[in-house]
Amino acid sequence: MDFEKAYGSIAVLEVEIRTFANEGYAVKYDFGRRVISWRDNYMWNNNFTRSISEDNFKYINESLPSSGMLEWMNGYNLGLTEEYGDKTVVPGEWSIKVEFKDKTGMKSGAEQHFPKKWGNLQRLIEHTTGCSFTLR
Numbered sequence: 480m481d482f483e484k485a486y487g488s489i490a491v492l493e494v495e496i497r498t499f500a501n502e503g504y505a506v507k508y509d510f511g512r513r514v515i516s517w518r519d520n521y522m523w524n525n526n527f528t529r530s531i532s533e534d535n536f537k538y539i540n541e542s543l544p545s546s547g548m549l550e551w552m553n554g555y556n557l558g559l560t561e562e563y564g565d566k567t568v569v570p571g572e573w574s575i576k577v578e579f580k581d582k583t584g585m586k587s588g589a590e591q592h593f594p595k596k597w598g599n600l601q602r603l604i605e606h607t608t609g610c611s612f613t614l615r
Contacts, residue, residue: 480553485549485579486543488581489510489577489578490579491508491509492577495574495575497614498570499570499571502521503520504518504610505520506608508531513536514530515529516528517610538603539607546599546600548596551587552586552587553585556587560589560592564593564594565595570591571591573588573589574588
């Protein structure tokens with residue numbers, strides 16, 4: 480997979496973190512419609528859907544490739560968690576689904592084993608949503 484080209488062809492990105500009690504957050508970026516959807520399983524009244532501003536759209540396009548997300552998703556899917564991930568004491572899990580413009584997809588996830596570069600994606604999500612993306 481040519482990851483550099485793949486980042487430019489992402490149509491939909493869904494990222495979710497949750498505890499074993501099914502609390503947590505989910506964010507969905509629909510780049511074709513330029514919409515962010517946010518679901519907060521801690522506080523249902525914090526859910527929203529809003530448009531992606533031009534500044535945030537530019538920020539995402541510049542920051543997503545440097546997050547290494549597609550590379551570590553691929554690594555996790557190949558079982559290379561020692562290379563791409565760190566075992567944490569956080570009792571939670573993450574999952575990511577990507578739909579490309581050609582309607583193909585990629586998904587990955589793990590329990591208590593977050594990617595080493597998770598913070599890069601987390602900062603991107605927090606910057607573009609204005610919400611914390613950390614499990615409590």
